[in-house]
Amino acid sequence: MSHFLNKVLVIGLGLIGGSLAKSLREQRACANVVGFDRDQREMQEGLRLGVIDSMAENLAEEVSSADLVVLAVPVKATEAVLEQIKPFLTPSTILTDVGSTKGNVVEAAERVFGRLPVGFVPGHPIAGSEKSGVAAADSQLFNGYKVILTPLQNSSAEATARVEEMWRFTGAEVLMMDVARHDEVLAATSHLPHILAFSLVDTLAREEENLDIFRYAAGGFRDFTRIAGSDPTMWHDVCLANKEPLLRQLDRFTAGLARLRSAIEQGNGDMMLGTFTRAQAAREHFSRILSDTASSQTMNTSNVIFRAQPGGSVTGTIRVPGDKSISHRSIMLGSLADGITEVSGFLEGEDALATLQAFRDMGVVIEGPNQGKVRIHGVGLNGLQAPPGPIYVGNSGTTIRLLSGLLAAQQFDTELSGDESLSKRPMERVAKPLRLMGAQIESGEGGRPPLKIKGGSDLKAISYEMPMASAQVKSCLMLAGLYADGVTSVTEPAPTRDHTERMLQGFGYAVAQNGSKVSVTSGGTLTATQIDVPADISSATFFLVAAAITPGSDLTLEHVGINPTRVGVLNILKLMGADLELMNEREVGGEPVADIHIRYAPLKGIQVPEDQVPLAIDEFPALFIAACCAEGETVVSGAEELRVKESDRIQVMVDGLKALGADIEGTPDGAIIRGGQLHGGEVFAHGDHRIAMSFSIAALRSSGEIKINDCANVATSFPTFVDLAQEVGLNVNEGDS
Ligand code: NAP
Numbered sequence: 001m002s003h004f005l006n007k008v009l010v011i012g013l014g015l016i017g018g019s020l021a022k023s024l025r026e027q028r029a030c031a032n033v034v035g036f037d038r039d040q041r042e043m044q045e046g047l048r049l050g051v052i053d054s055m056a057e058n059l060a061e062e063v064s065s066a067d068l069v070v071l072a073v074p075v076k077a078t079e080a081v082l083e084q085i086k087p088f089l090t091p092s093t094i095l096t097d098v099g100s101t102k103g104n105v106v107e108a109a110e111r112v113f114g115r116l117p118v119g120f121v122p123g124h125p126i127a128g129s130e131k132s133g134v135a136a137a138d139s140q141l142f143n144g145y146k147v148i149l150t151p152l153q154n155s156s157a158e159a160t161a162r163v164e165e166m167w168r169f170t171g172a173e174v175l176m177m178d179v180a181r182h183d184e185v186l187a188a189t190s191h192l193p194h195i196l197a198f199s200l201v202d203t204l205a206r207e208e209e210n211l212d213i214f215r216y217a218a219g220g221f222r223d224f225t226r227i228a229g230s231d232p233t234m235w236h237d238v239c240l241a242n243k244e245p246l247l248r249q250l251d252r253f254t255a256g257l258a259r260l261r262s263a264i265e266q267g268n269g270d271m272m273l274g275t276f277t278r279a280q281a282a283r284e285h286f287s288r289i290l291s292d293t294a295s296s297q298t299m300n301t302s303n304v305i306f307r308a309q310p311g312g313s314v315t316g317t318i319r320v321p322g323d324k325s326i327s328h329r330s331i332m333l334g335s336l337a338d339g340i341t342e343v344s345g346f347l348e349g350e351d352a353l354a355t356l357q358a359f360r361d362m363g364v365v366i367e368g369p370n371q372g373k374v375r376i377h378g379v380g381l382n383g384l385q386a387p388p389g390p391i392y393v394g395n396s397g398t399t400i401r402l403l404s405g406l407l408a409a410q411q412f413d414t415e416l417s418g419d420e421s422l423s424k425r426p427m428e429r430v431a432k433p434l435r436l437m438g439a440q441i442e443s444g445e446g447g448r449p450p451l452k453i454k455g456g457s458d459l460k461a462i463s464y465e466m467p468m469a470s471a472q473v474k475s476c477l478m479l480a481g482l483y484a485d486g487v488t489s490v491t492e493p494a495p496t497r498d499h500t501e502r503m504l505q506g507f508g509y510a511v512a513q514n515g516s517k518v519s520v521t522s523g524g525t526l527t528a529t530q531i532d533v534p535a536d537i538s539s540a541t542f543f544l545v546a547a548a549i550t551p552g553s554d555l556t557l558e559h560v561g562i563n564p565t566r567v568g569v570l571n572i573l574k575l576m577g578a579d580l581e582l583m584n585e586r587e588v589g590g591e592p593v594a595d596i597h598i599r600y601a602p603l604k605g606i607q608v609p610e611d612q613v614p615l616a617i618d619e620f621p622a623l624f625i626a627a628c629c630a631e632g633e634t635v636v637s638g639a640e641e642l643r644v645k646e647s648d649r650i651q652v653m654v655d656g657l658k659a660l661g662a663d664i665e666g667t668p669d670g671a672i673i674r675g676g677q678l679h680g681g682e683v684f685a686h687g688d689h690r691i692a693m694s695f696s697i698a699a700l701r702s703s704g705e706i707k708i709n710d711c712a713n714v715a716t717s718f719p720t721f722v723d724l725a726q727e728v729g730l731n732v733n734e735g736d737s
Contacts, residue, residue, distance in 0.1 A: 003030045004165050009056065009066035011081060013037040013046045016098045016125065017072025018137030020170065022051045026139045029169040034062050037134070046134045063088035068162060071097035076237045079108035086112055094119040094159045096166075100186065100234075101241040102150050102179045118156040121163045123149045124182065125172065126190075130229040143171030150179045187245035192253060194235055195246070197228040270377055274365040281360060304712040306692060306722070308699030309731035310680065313552035313600075316728045320540050321345075321718060322372065322533035323561050325471075325499045326591060327352040328398050330531045332406070332479070333507050334376035335364040335384070339528030343374040345559070346533055350716060351396035358403060361387035378528050381482060386412035390450065393418045398472060400449060401430045402500075405476035407453045408439035409483030417450035427451055430476045433464050437477075437484055461486030461522070469493050469614075474518065475500035481520040482509070489519040494614060497565045499591065506531070506590030531589040534561030538618045538690075539718050541569050543728065544598055545622040546697040548578040549629040553600040555728060556583075562592050568616025570596070572623060576603040576630055605632035605675055613638045618645075621694035624653045627673040628662045629701045636670035646713075647688040656683035656695055660702060680704020689713040693721055696732045 008024060010017045013035045021033045035052035036059055037043050043055040056062040063069060063085045073081055078099060089095065095117060099105045102122050109116055127145035129136065147167040151160045164174045177185070204213050239246060256275075263271035322345040332355060334341030346352065348369050356374070360366055363385035365377040391414060393399040400416050404427070407414045417423070428447035435441060440454035461484040466473055474490045478500050481488025493516075501511045501518055507526040512519040540557045547553035562570070562582065573580060579601035582594040603626060613636070616623065620642055627634035642649040654666040659681045663674040680702050685692035692711040699706045711734070714721050725732045 003028070004169070005030045005067040005162065007032045007034060007062075007066045008068045008070065008166070009034045009036065009062050010052070010070045010072055011036045011056075011059075011085070012071060012073035012077075013042045013051065013134045013137075014072060015129065015132045015134075015136045015141075017070065018046060018051045018134040019139065019141040020070060020072065020098070020125075021046070022049075022137045023139040023142065023170040024166070025050070025053060027169040029166065030067075034066070036062065042134045046137070049134065049137065051134055051137045059085065060088045063093070064090060066093060068094040068096070068166065070166075071095070071099070074234060074237055075099040075101055075105060075241050078105050079112060082109060082112040089117065089119075091117075092119065093117075094121070094162050096121050096123045096149075096163045098123060098125055099241075100124060100190070100238050102182045104241040106150075106152065106179055116152055116154045118154055119159045121149055121151050121155045121160050122179070123147060123163060123167070124186070125167070127172070130227070130231070132231050132234075140171070142167070145172055147172040147174050148177050148182055149174060150177055150182050152179070183242050184245045184248075187242055187249045191238055191242055191246050192249045194227050194230060195239070195250065196253070197225045198235065201225050201228040270365050273367060273377070274363070277365060277367055278360055281357065285357075303709055304715070305735050306696050306708040306711045306714075307733050307735065308696045308702075308706045308708065310699050310702050310704060312700060312729045312731050313550050314543065314547040314555050314700070314728045314730065315553060317556040317558060318543065318724050318728060319345075319558040320535045320543065320560075320724065321349075321720065322347040323499075323536040324349060324352060325398065325497060326503070326531075326533050326561065326589070328355045328396075328402065329475075329499055329503045330533060330589065331355045331359055331366070331374070331376065332402060333503055333526055334374075334378055334528065334531075335359040335362075335366070336381050336406075336482075337376075337378035337507050337526035337528040338380050339378055341376045341378055341528040341531065343376065343531045343533060344372055345535070346372045346374045347536070348372065350394055351398060354392070354394045354396045355399045355403075358387075358391045358393060358399060359384075361389075361391055372533075376528075378526070381525060384410055384412075386455075387414060390415035390417050393422065395419050395422050397422060397425055400427070400451065401472040402475050402479060404430050404441065404451055404453060405434060405478070405480035406482075407455075408434045408437070408441060408457065409459050409480050410453075410455050412455040414453045414455070415450050416453070423449045425449070429468070429470065429473050433462065433473070433477055434480060436462050436464070437480055437488070439480070459484035461488040463487075463489040463491070465491045466493060469496045471496035471499070478504070478511075478518070478520050482522055482524070484522055487519050487521045489517050491517045495565055496614075497563065499563065502563070502590035503531075504590070506588075529589060532559065534563075534588060534591055534593040535559050537561050537563075537566050537569065539721075540596065541619045541622045542693045542697050542721070543724070544569065544573060544578075544580070544596065545626045545694075546700055546725075546728070546730065547598045547600060548573055548576075548580070548603060549600075549626055549697075550700040551600050553598070555598050557596045557598070559593050560596050562594050562596075564592075565615060568612040568614070569619040569623065571612050572606075572608055572616055572619075573603075573626065575606050575609075576626060576634075577601055578603060603630035603675075605630045605634040605673070607635045608637070608670075610638035617641055618690065621649055621653055621688075621690045622697065624657065624664070624671065624673060625694050625698045628657060628664070628675055628678060628698070630675040632675060634673045634675075636673075637667065638669055640669040642670075645688070647686040647691060649688065649691065652684070652686050652688060652691050653694070656685075656691070657698075659683050660698065660706065678702040680706055682707045682709070684708075685710045685713075687713050689717040693718065696721075696725060696730065699732070700730065 036056035368374040547555040
């Protein structure tokens with residue numbers, strides 16, 4: 001059998017050294033795992049337990065013949081051990097260690113060697129336990145955990161690769177970092193919590209009634225103090241070894257604790273809730289990051305497939321998730337209002353959560369979200385505070401474009417950044433008009449994120465003719481207009497969504513509408529309100545079409561937003577002969593909502609009026625399915641925007657529907673579809689959530705199973721889709737390929 005190396009020598013056969021040796025042996029990584037410990041009994045125990053192949057009787061001989069030497073001794077013993085082995089190291093020996101601090105290990109090595117050997121690559125496994133000694137050796141200790149290597153300037157690429165390879169055998173994930181960064185990160189994430197746990201237990205133990213206290217200690221105490229069971233000597237050494245970074249973290253923590261103390265003393269509920277809600281959100285975010293990395297491999301490679309079986313009908317009463325645009329705006333305006341705004345039906349998707357986090361970063365106390373409920377402690381139009389660092393908005397274009405208008409008017413500087421895909425999107429369309437108002441904004445290369453916004457600019461109102469219809473640009477300027485001296489007006493070349501204008505009015509802020517021109521005057525205030533976010537009509541569409549095409553269907557969709565800029569799908573379905581009625585029409589936070597009752601009725605093909613196209617642009621994948629189930633020909637034109645959505649929606653729908661036997665032709669700006677019988681088959685959603693959901697409902701009228709590939713994105717945009725579909729009678733299931 002070929003091994004990655006012939007001989008590995010582990011010096012210090014304790015928990016970490018023993019666990020590494022045992023794992024390498026079990027994996028048959030090398031021909032010979034030799035162990036050395038200053039305690040003869042530990043070595044014998046290691047041999048007896050099968051942790052090592054052999055004991056190092058003669059250290060000099062073993063060092064000179066080893067390919068790789070691992071120091072697994074306490075960090076403060078590093079220098080002495082290096083002195084001891086130095087004479088026997090050869091130019092090709094690879095040397096690494098496992099110490100919990102790195103700066104002092106490197107300093108020790110510099111004292112011993114002068115110029116550091118090219119084979120030296122310091123490391124630190126981020127795994128361990130409260131136990132010590134070889135008897136605690138566990139070959140699985142590192143499996144699924146991280147190991148940080150801190151290669152030095154001198155370290156050869158070959159040595160680094162070998163050390164990395166060694167850790168991979170244990171099942172660990174290997175990361176690279178520089179020494180100073182390692183020590184700073186570990187001071188914050190490991191050393192500080194250990195010090196706090198030791199200190200808390202010690203403080204309580206010193207109290208006279210300590211026995212009682214411990215007797216009644218609840219789970220929280222046990223969870224928090226588990227790590228106070230760790231080895232005292234090791235932690236004594238760590239504190240000395242990483243003194244400066246640890247002191248910096250302790251000072252930050254002490255200052256934070258003092259702030260919380262004074263909040264408690266003064267009964268400052270907002271401040272307490274602010275700390276607790278931010279911490280809770282950060283904790284969740286952090287858990288998500290951890291579970292994402294654990295499962296990242298499966299996530300990247302798996303192809304989520306939907307299988308939709310033919311037949312069934314669509315009945316019942318459901319409420320689909322909240323509207324994304326309105327969820328964003330409820331957080332923004334709630335934060336700027338005076339008083340507490342209560343939001344329900346909030347869409348807990350990544351984009352709206354990015355907006356929520358941005359306002360938390362600017363000092364707004366926001367409770368939740370908890371099952372769509374959010375409580376926002378508004379700070380008023382002038383109450384935002386400088387965020388601690390750049391505001392990261394992930395993939396949310398709405399957040400970055402709307403916030404830029406708001407932030408341009410603040411007294412503090414900010415930076416807005418996003419993920420890789422957002423960083424390719426154009427930002428000048430908002431930056432340019434904001435500059436006309438006097439804002440100081442710098443965009444990144446090619447007018448893209450990040451956006452650096454200078455605070456303290458006194459904005460002047462402008463009257464802006466948008467060169468291109470965009471609800472985001474309009475909203476951005478309206479938000480800036482709340483602060484700009486005078487009347488800010490925006491004129492749009494074509495109607496766009498008006499959620500911002502409506503919600504401003506829902507918060508009691510006057511907005512003037514004059515034809516295609518909308519205006520706000522600064523100097524007003526927003527008053528907190530209650531918002532039950534309307535269900536998203538785009539999400540409702542899949543169920544509307546499902547019921548419209550399936551004999552026997554009778555479905556009610558509750559609390560759906562029927563904003564006039566979004567109801568194209570209702571108008572088009574009605575023109576096709578759908579039996580749908582709006583019930584219980586009402587207004588919520590300035591937005592019209594209704595329950596929609598729809599029953600099956602035979603559909604007929606139509607020429608879709610072009611004036612309805614922008615009002616239904618996101619709904620066309622589903623409407624294409626409706627057209628396939630209608631009698632006669634449906635013609636869609638003026639919809640060229642469909643070609644530049646998440647996918648080329650015209651092409652992807654044409655390809656998929658043809659695979660199901662439909663009579664459909666794509667045109668540059670739409671399609672011509674003749675109704676007929678669909679059969680089963682395999683289609684591809686190309687990662688476009690709306691395409692995936694549209695083909696799921698097509699099965700209601702197909703003669704065989706439809707297998708839909710690339711459906712993973714449904715989980716982010718409409719996580720409850722499959723459950724709701726099953727609830728109303730569709731036979732759709734999700735699986736991996
Ligand atoms: P451990 O169980 O106490 O093992 C250390 C071993 O090294 C002991 O057997 C000790 O022998 C031996 N040793 C001490 N000085 C020596 C010397 N001069 N020559 C040869 N052997 C010597 O400690 P550990 O938990 O494995 O920690 C070892 C290293 O791993 C430390 O640098 C620590 O920072 C790092 N680390 C620990 C954890 C953790 O959770 N425990 C996690 C990551 C990294 P004696 O018993 O005779 O002293």
